[in-house]
Amino acid sequence: MSSSKGKGKEAQPATLTPLPGPSSGSANPAASLSALWAYLLPALNHIVRSPTNNSDKAPAIDISFYAGIHTACYNYFTSQSETKSNARNEPSSTSGTDLYEQLDKYYIDAAREVMLGAPQDDSTLIHYIVPCFNRFSAGAMSVNRLLNYVNRHYVKRAVDEDKGWLRLNDVLESVAKTITADDSREKISERLKEKRTGELMKWGYKVDGSGESMTSAEACAEAASPPDRIVSVSSLAHRRFRTEVFEPLLAVPVVKGKKTKNKIPKAAGPAPLPKGRLARAVKELLESKGRDEEERSRLVRDLAGALRMVGVRPDHPLRKRLDKFIASPTYVG
Template sequence: MSNLIPPLPKPATGSANPAASLSSLWAYITPALDHIVKSPSNDSQKAPAIDVGFYTGIHSACYNYITSQTETIHASHKDSDDGGITSGTDLYEQLDRYFAEAARELLLGAPDDDSDLVHYIIPCFNRYSAGAKSVNRLLNYVNRHYVKRAVDDDKGWLSIADVLEHVAKTAQPNDTREQLAKKLREKRTDELKKWGYVDGGSAELMAEAEACAEAASGPDRIIHISSLAHRRFRTEFLDPLLAVPKMKGKHKVKKKIPKANGAGPPPNQPKGRLARSVKELLESKGGDEEKKMEDAKQLANMLRRVGVRPDHLLRKRLDKFCDS
């Protein structure tokens, strides 16, 4: 029990109103975010807690801030046709920047030796992901108010434009609204199957697949907070480690070399740091085979959860190894 981090107590704010502005709200919730996401912890599966009073205080402050924003927007635009302003946008964007910074900080701590990289990444991601889930619960009002409204406004991970081509190919001239709606659902299900969903799967399996699909979306898509954190882990932490370095100096390739087997860099070209580290892990001999398999499964799961697509070479290699 001595290793447990005590819950973070509610700070003394005096008569200050945390919901008065974005800066005051952010100053109020940042210590909680830092405690949940960044505190060193021996338990990488569970984020450190905050005091119940602080928890409810943050929920109330977010509710009051977004509600007051909504009233201000309605008052200033009641005679306008402008429906593009949504309360909560500034807070959501601030959260996005926060997770980007947190992921970059973790990347700065990565070991220089490729052989140590995998063993840094696994607990690092587990700890970060546990924090992301905890923040997702803490700021659930942002999900319920802002993210849900954005999705209803076609700003979610799967937009109408994404499914129009599918519907256009399969629609018949006499299709009813119900039949078109069914085709939209079919397209959505097809997309979720890429992330682990299966026909007849549970609601939990569908939610997990959708969280992966959200994390795989572009930065302009509005997604749930936990997926937002995972997307930033991909873009700010993993993408630099997956990147293939450019060749310099006398080794620079002047002519275009065809890709090996139609995908990825040729075998004689340097691969990204993470690919080298995974190669070393999977091809190592004489070690603990159970530990190797567990590490490979955790890496494969991490890549899926942060939105690295199924056809990515590293995902394919890890999935093949785990299936074997």
């Protein structure tokens, strides 16, 4: 995966021909997971990993290939549901787990590629991460549309079965404290809804806002959830960018060695640098002199948006520092 570090006239979008579908043959892509994955993989790699100078837009695939993938996914889910229902009398909502897990592994590998390519120099880290995330996210959103049947058939049903980002047990304890024996099912349901709304407000949802506000907040909440929670295909990708890229960069290295008691106070001097790589990079970006203020503001805005989108909590110190800078008079919006 490659992306440009420039902007404006420095980064002209690469023109990529829409990827055509594989030549027709006798193989049925819906016959098995391996057959379906072999059919999907070229499209996923083209959309998510193809080199392009336009990091904000994913390369396209041919319309006939697009339609073929929709048909293959529909046929695969349908045949899998019928097979399981007939063989073990299981509900059809169990179908799709294998494909969903395969997608999760795919995004793990794609995110790790980004991490492996990260520069060792902290001063260039944000210039690398921001366009890489934008490219990855654009691909994730495109794949989300391509595999919308996975969301409609598998993810929606899993959420209905209490396997989503927010589960009953997550809110039951706090809600139970406000419930009395006289409360009706409707009142209990309303309390649960209020708890869910409270969680979404942490991610920017405004109660009197638009549906777009709720959709954005829920996508962030999904990405912030543990890997065992079933979330939309786009949030699945963003969650893996968090676990495989941002969390390692945010981590503070553990220094091995014996602790000594009664340490002699160090002489006054410059404050120690933050220990996490991304924190050090942000410190350098915000405090360095002679930078293009417009570029600095763009990098800060995009990085803050990326951290929110992948589910880094609002109270994380780095998110708070970036938000403080954006709210300051020196920010060039």
